[in-house]
Amino acid sequence: MHSVMVSSDDADDVSQMRLRFAPPDNEAPAAVGVSGVIGRGADTAILLVGISRYTGGLHIDLGIRRRLDPGPDDHLHATFNAGLLVGLELADGRTVVAGYDDWSNLPGADEPVLTHRGGGGGGREWSSTLWLTPAPPPGDLVVVVACPSLGVDESRFTVDAEALRAAAGKAEVLWAREPDQVQHAVRQNPIDVPPGGWFERAFAALRTDEPAD
Template sequence: MHSSMALSDDADDLSQARFRFAPPDNEAPAAVGVSGVIGRSADTAILLGGLARYTNGLHIDLAIRRRLDPEQPDHLHAMFNAGLLVGVELADGRAVVGGYHDWNSLPAADEPVLTHRGGGGGGREWSSTLWLTPAPPPGDLVIVVACPALGVDESRFTVDAAALRAAADTAEVLWPREPDQVHRHIEPPPVDVPPGGWFERAFAALPTDGPTG
């Protein structure tokens, strides 16, 4: 079941959304201490740059490296993360694919979510960061990637349970998190339209109560 995540003025709703789709801003994470090649083709490698453990999730750093400069036009230049599939398999058997969730609703508290947080690059180097929440259950965690457009078959990287457990013990809460400040919508002031001109006639034809900016 999903509960509504409509853009409301409720501070509790905003806080819950923040916790599910972004790392907490009142914590110092602990490095899990793993990295390496997840998958590769003859000319491309997908790397795990590192993991950072927060009390309620994992921050995942990925990178794409290419042996040659891409041909033009190349769709990886036109679309962020084009063709790169990322997923996580948890120790309890549940699986989640990065970016495939409903942004119009808030997942249940125990439902795993893997959110793209950003990235970029170009040419031979690309980077991508993801946020997995809630914190994974005890046991190994498997990161799965594939990029058919670059010839990288489905590949897996296992993160050892002991490394995850050690990082969980050292993630530090800096201070209790203060409630989010609610910013209510403010109506913009009316546009100063010169009388008797083209803009006055154009705004008058709009299906509104008047020019609002």
């Protein structure tokens, strides 16, 4: 999950940045009627569970299914996307890979961005959700996955252009979106630290490292 740090006081800038990380909260999406197995190994399968179409992007739901219970040192316990590579190939030939964007230099408004939205699970069943913005151009969309740690080689799943086109006009804008409120940094109240102990010394050392106002 990403958190967005915005220094601009322009509400429009905040709204545009937010849409790069998450679907719009003033829309009811339309389901794209596709699902299936993208790739599999001997004991693991990676699934396309579903796609939801918004006016400005796609929300993509993936699933991982395991034949056996994972061991205590299994990488999938560490983070929801540990070892799972996900990318998209657009109909115009452009490609984008999830989680490998330079957020300090955000691409232009017409350039694709694929963002991890979250995930989780346990045992033999895991999930991962992603957000693609802007909406892809007309044509087929190819989902590419690989997970070497789970024995799944690079695999592809083509989402048919007609399924994407049929859903494109069905996303419903519920109401005009109100501007985001710009959140400014708030200084925390001092922590009540017991006097004369380790914490008092530790916090005193931290305060000496703070830059002068």
